[in-house]
Amino acid sequence: MSSRRDAVHDILRSSASFRSAQDVYAQLRSDGAKIGLTTVYRALQALADGGMVDVLRTDDGESVYRACTTDSHHHHLVCRQCGSTVEVAGPDVERWAEAVGAEHGFTEVTHTVEVFGTCAECSVSRTSR
Amino acid sequence: MSSRRDAVHDILRSSASFRSAQDVYAQLRSDGAKIGLTTVYRALQALADGGMVDVLRTDDGESVYRACTTDSHHHHLVCRQCGSTVEVAGPDVERWAEAVGAEHGFTEVTHTVEVFGTCAECSVSRTSR
DNA sequence: GGCAAAATGAAAACGGTTGTCAAAATCGAC
């Protein structure tokens, strides 16, 4: 039904890192696509609502999106420099969060966990500069 | 030097939950303080820079601040309803994050971990309603 | 008091995001 939404989804699927809406929009335009910024936002929102992509907030308040390869619960290891992202599982962390919540009488416990660092590639290019 | 900054800090210290800048501003004004929104933002920023308060981003992009009682690294267990917050330590999580980073060749690994839930008090008031 | 430096705050600017609304594309029945 929505070729625009697919186009947005494709961009995300072909990228290993989290991308911002403006970012996706810019790439679509430079690829020659005729699409408006509003539609990109709508597509990203729909994809996020449908659980097709993961959403994160950057420190400066931007929403960034990523098409993750697994449907199950996972977290992200994100390179601070290049943004490339590895999906990681953390069963211990899940259990810890649950336990911490229970310990203080909290119910319906959820959690957000993100790990940041400098990836091997970026470490190299930085030291060799 | 800065009585306004102290006023802002006091508000945070007397609150168990994370507060937004606008929120703090509103309370100060309703308390009768003559202070501008700009100054509140500046005070919060200074306090955050100095490590006196912790900062979080809400899902809708707002920055929220809290004066934490411990200087050491910790995480938060936040009630989804009333916002009241418990500081929690998670040595296992620290180790896990470090290990995950190392495993994928990442260096300078940091992490963000927040746990959300419904606190005992809010659970009660909801079921009894 | 007098003066320089720092702090303050009203208003404007900013930037990402969302709402508006008319035009365009799509769908369904005929």
Added chain:
DNA sequence: GTCGATTTTGACAACCGTTTTCATTTTGCC
């Protein structure tokens, strides 16, 4: 295929939290 209704689209304006600007006020110091 046409016709009308519904959905999608996108240019533009509005929004909202935050930051910047800059003139004024307060503070620290002699």
